[in-house]
Structures are given as structure tokens and as C-alpha cells.
Amino acid sequence: MEQRRSLKVLWIVAVVAAIGSALALVVPPREYPDVGRVAPVYARSAERLEVHTLTRGQTLGELLARSPLAADQQQGFLLAFREKASPRRLRPGTEVSFRWRGEDWLRGVDVTLNPDETVRLTRRGNGWESAVVSTPVYTDTIFASGTIETVLWNAVVGNEGLHDLPAGDRAQIIHYLDQVFQWQIDFSRQIQSGDSYRFAFERVVRPDGSMRGGHVLAAELVNQGKAFHALWFDPNGDGKGTYYDLDGESVRRAFLRKPLEFRRISSRFSGGRFHPVLKKWRAHRGVDYAADSGTPVQATGEGVVQRRENAGSCGNMVQIRHSMGFVTKYCHLRGFARGVHVGSRVSQGEVVGYVGMTGLATGPHLHYEMIRHGNHVDPMAIELPGGDPVPTDSWTQWAGEMGPRLDLLNRMVDPLAGFADTRIAEEEESK
Numbered sequence: 002m003e004q005r006r007s008l009k010v011l012w013i014v015a016v017v018a019a020i021g022s023a024l025a026l027v028v029p030p031r032e033y034p035d036v037g038r039v040a041p042v043y044a045r046s047a048e049r050l051e052v053h054t055l056t057r058g059q060t061l062g063e064l065l066a067r068s069p070l071a072a073d074q075q076q077g078f079l080l081a082f083r084e085k086a087s088p089r090r091l092r093p094g095t096e097v098s099f100r101w102r103g104e105d106w107l108r109g110v111d112v113t114l115n116p117d118e119t120v121r122l123t124r125r126g127n128g129w130e131s132a133v134v135s136t137p138v139y140t141d142t143i144f145a146s147g148t149i150e151t152v153l154w155n156a157v158v159g160n161e162g163l164h165d166l167p168a169g170d171r172a173q174i175i176h177y178l179d180q181v182f183q184w185q186i187d188f189s190r191q192i193q194s195g196d197s198y199r200f201a202f203e204r205v206v207r208p209d210g211s212m213r214g215g216h217v218l219a220a221e222l223v224n225q226g227k228a229f230h231a232l233w234f235d236p237n238g239d240g241k242g243t244y245y246d247l248d249g250e251s252v253r254r255a256f257l258r259k260p261l262e263f264r265r266i267s268s269r270f271s272g273g274r275f276h277p278v279l280k281k282w283r284a285h286r287g288v289d290y291a292a293d294s295g296t297p298v299q300a301t302g303e304g305v306v307q308r309r310e311n312a313g314s315c316g317n318m319v320q321i322r323h324s325m326g327f328v329t330k331y332c333h334l335r336g337f338a339r340g341v342h343v344g345s346r347v348s349q350g351e352v353v354g355y356v357g358m359t360g361l362a363t364g365p366h367l368h369y370e371m372i373r374h375g376n377h378v379d380p381m382a383i384e385l386p387g388g389d390p391v392p393t394d395s396w397t398q399w400a401g402e403m404g405p406r407l408d409l410l411n412r413m414v415d416p417l418a419g420f421a422d423t424r425i426a427e428e429e430e431s432k
């Protein structure tokens with residue numbers, strides 16, 4: 002599903018064309034977390050591999066029945082398999098690899114559960130043993146920078162220097178960047194031609210080159226001349242760190258800039274064809290986001306649900322009261338999230354409903370309003386107080402880690418400062 006979405010977006014990107022971007026370098030730095038390549042889990046010996054793919058409706062048992070295994074062996078095999086996974090839940094397309102020694106001795110079978118896990122069955126005496134084997138992964142760090150000539154998608158997804166990465170992974174990196182900058186910038190509305198970005202991204206990679214996950218280590222986005230920074234800091238090393246700016250202030254704010262994830266927003270509005278709200282939001286008193294029906298809508302800030310009802314032209318709507326005199330309003334919902342009722346407390350980012358076209362709407366979209374002390378405000382322009390700074394007891398650690406983090410960015414040439422020339426020089430040097 003995720004991938005299909007990404008592909009759809011890529012298709013849009015391809016159509017829009019005019020990719021304007023450049024890349025600094027893609028070098029795994031030795032001094033940063035890098036576990037290197039993990040040795041193969043098993044060495045392939047002189048065995049013959051026979052790979053089957055489960056067809057729709059076909060079971061593992063049926064596949065075994067076609068093998069020369071005796072019936073009791075088949076039973077033992079399935080028993081051992083059940084210790085690790087349910088044979089009934091295998092999807093069509095599951096790879097089942099028979100490992101033969103010689104012509105007729107089946108020594109083992111690998112069943113791929115998902116891209117990250119394989120159930121490995123090995124013959125032991127008269128029976129079978131099973132184990133779950135994790136697909137080996139390695140970690141590296143990607144550096145990229147560029148200027149945005151049209152939209153962010155084009156700049157990152159079309160970044161020539163990232164051509165090694167599967168297109169879906171490039172799209173995924175934009176999602177990570179959106180998560181990092183979601184309190185500062187609405188990627189769908191505020192990115193302008195001439196803006197620039199630099200980021201260092203640590204990724205976990207499977208042997209086939211696809212990305213299993215990762216996170217932004219350091220990022221800079223220059224939006225209309227204003228630079229935003231986000232540096233990852235995880236003092237306890239438990240993965241629960243957060244992002245801070247250059248002054249050690251958290252990038253978090255009381256409100257997200259937008260109530261939908263950037264990857265869920267379709268480009269119809271930003272293309273200006275559907276409803277050029279950006280220029281006349283005052284008259285409109287809200288922001289519209291086109292998205293597929295059913296797309297989750299997030300509360301932009303913590304608060305209490307004030308209204309949850311069908312309200313005329315607004316359709317199904319949720320209204321949330323926040324601190325500091327703020328109220329936010331979400332219209333045209335197809336439905337409400339479970340547990341969201343008048344009086345419910347919701348946290349920032351919590352799903353409150355799903356995009357629809359109830360009320361006065363010509364297509365599925367979200368109408369979002371932000372009101373402060375009774376007056377409509379522009380959610381993208383509102384200044385919000387900064388988040389919590391780096392905790393005092395972690396300050397020394399922060400001060401020590403920030404240098405290397407910043408170096409990650411600074412090793413890339415500022416995309417706004419004659420980047421193209423530098424790149425040519427580098428290429429010539431390396432010949």
C-alpha cells in the first residue's frame with residue numbers, strides 16, 4: 002500500500018518533470034554509526050536450491066506433498082514450522098526454497114515470511130528443527146543536498162546523486178524529513194522555488210539494496226531565506242531522542258503546521274488547479290488539503306474535543322479546544338476515529354477522523370481551520386513558542402555531539418553557494 006502510494010506520487014513527479022537538484026556526496030563516513038556488512042547467515046555449500054513460490058490458494062502442505070518426502074516427514078516438517086509461524090497465514094508469493102544434497106536428500110527448507118524474516122527448517126535425525134533467521138542488514142549514511150526548482154518531491158526524488166536508492170526509498174526519505182520539520186514548515190504549501198536542503202540520513206539496508214528503515218541525523222532546510230535546522234540527539238541511546246535546532250531548542254511546537262502527513266497530500270491543490278486557497282485563505286478562513294478518501298486526519302495539537310457532529314456545509318467535523326485560546330476545526334470527514342467524542346482528550350498527532358467529502362465538498366479533501374481567541378489565523382504563519390531545550394543534565398553530551406552532527410551537514414557544500422562548480426572540480430579530481 003505504502004509502495005503503491007509512493008509509486009503514484011513518483012508518477013506525478015515524472016509527469017511534472019523539470020527536475021532541479023544536485024547532490025553533494027554519498028559516502029559512508031567511518032566515524033559515524035556504521036555496523037558494516039553483516040556476514041551471510043549461512044554459507045552456501047554444495048547444495049542445490051529449488052525455489053518455489055506459493056500460488057493463490059496453495060498451501061505449504063500441498064507443496065510438500067509434491068516433494069519426495071515421506072508422509073510422516075511431511076507431518077514432522079509442518080509441526081516444526083508451526084513452532085515459528087502459521088502455515089495458514091502464508092501469502093501467495095511466499096518463497097519456499099528447498100535445499101537438496103545430491104539428487105534426493107532434502108536437507109533443509111527456507112520459507113520467507115517477509116522481507117526481514119525467514120523460517121529455516123533443517124533436518125535433524127528423523128525430524129525437523131525450525132528457527133527464525135533475520136535477513137542480514139547493514140547501516141550506512143546518505144548525504145544529499147540540493148535546491149528546489151519546482152517542488153520538494155522533484156528535488157529529492159529526482160536527485161541524481163541518489164539514483165542508487167530505489168525510488169520508493171527516496172520518497173520515504175521525504176516522509177522522514179516531513180516528520181522532522183512538521184512543526185516548522187508545511188511542505189505541501191510553503192516550499193518555494195529557490196529553497197534548499199541538506200541532510201544526512203542513516204539507513205538500514207537489506208542485501209537487495211532496499212531500505213528497512215532509518216532516521217534523519219541532521220537536516221537543514223532553507224525556506225524563503227530562513228534556515229531551519231534539526232539535529233538528532235538521543236542522550237540515552239534508546240531511540241527515543243528528538244530533534245533540536247542549533248541553539249539546543251527542541252524543534253517541537255504546540256502545533257503541527259498541517260493536519261495530514263505530507264506523503265498523503267495529493268498535489269492537486271498546490272498545482273492551483275483545484276482551489277488556489279493559499280492566496281485567498283483569508284476569505285476562505287481555512288486551508289484545504291486534497292487527499293484520498295479515508296486518509297487519517299491528525300489533531301495538530303493536544304486538546305479536548307469540543308464538537309464532533311455533522312454540521313451543515315462543514316459536513317462531519319471535529320473541533321478541538323487547545324490551550325492558549327486556540328481552537329482547530331477539521332471538516333468534510335468521512336468518519337470519526339474510534340474513541341473521539343465530545344470531551345475526549347486528544348494528543349498531538351492523534352488521528353481524529355478520516356478525509357471524506359461530507360457537507361459542501363466537490364471532492365475528497367480536508368478543510369482545516371485554526372482560530373485564536375475567536376479570530377481565524379493562518380496556521381502556517383503563526384509564531385509559536387519553542388519547545389523544551391536540551392535537558393540541563395545532558396548539555397555536556399549535547400555540546401560534544403553537536404560538532405560532529407553539524408559536520409555531517411557542513412561536509413556538503415551549501416547548495417546556494419555555487420554548488421555546481423564544486424562538483425565538477427571534485428569529479429575531475431577523482432579521475
Ligand SMILES: [Zn+2]
Pocket residue numbers: 285287288289367368369
Ligand atoms: Zn475549505
